[in-house]
Amino acid sequence: MPRSAAQRFPRVDGAVPEARSFLGGVLEEWEITDRSDDAVLCLSELATNAVRHAARGGFAVEVSLDEGRLRIEVHDTGAGEPHVGQPSRDDTDGRGLLIVSSLADGWGVTPHAPCGKTVWTEFKTDESKTPIGVIPC
Template sequence: MPRSVAHRFPRADDAVPEARSFLGGVLEDWEITDRSDDAVLCLSELATNAIRHSTAPGGFLVEVSLDDELLRVEVHDTTDSTPRVRTPSTEDTDGRGLLIVTSLADGWGVKPHDSCGKTVWTEFKTSTGGLQGGAAPW
């Protein structure tokens, strides 16, 4: 049975660590341990991009879903800019986030919204361990 949970975060300094904690809690509740570190790191990169590149005060929404053994983590934000994988030089101090996502996730992409903003998603094939029922408490 598919599961889904979502939580909105403000555009604030502590939003990225809070988003990581939220996802970690969901994955723990769903007993997903094999890809949890990868998923949390990818979320961290996507949430950082949502905060860094947005000018709107609305924050971002994290949605996590599990269908069979496919974990999907989405970050919905209000900016229309399309993220792209960059090729930073050794002297660059940023620009590696989507390289990390590309190397860790089994897939990722961008879905523009008709009205405003976009969703950046990542997917992870996972074995769900002891997942038996119950949704996350969020």
């Protein structure tokens, strides 16, 4: 059975830890433990990009789980399309999407007209083997 959860966050520094906490709570509730650390780290990178580069307003995080596929989306109003950077050893930033591309099973960008985009990432995961409502012996 597909599941989903969503929450909006303001475009402020404290929003990234709040977004991580939101996702952590959702994953705990859904009993997703096998990829939770990777998922939270990738969300942290995408949310940081939204706070740094979104044109105005806040950002939204949407999480869905369907048939063993965990999808995390970050919606913002920023223009442009994010890309994997090639920072030098001395650069102090620019590695976020490198991290996402190395940890996630997939990621991408969906532009929205007239402005904004959704940056998403997906993880294959082992859903709880016990059907909802069934108490194991």
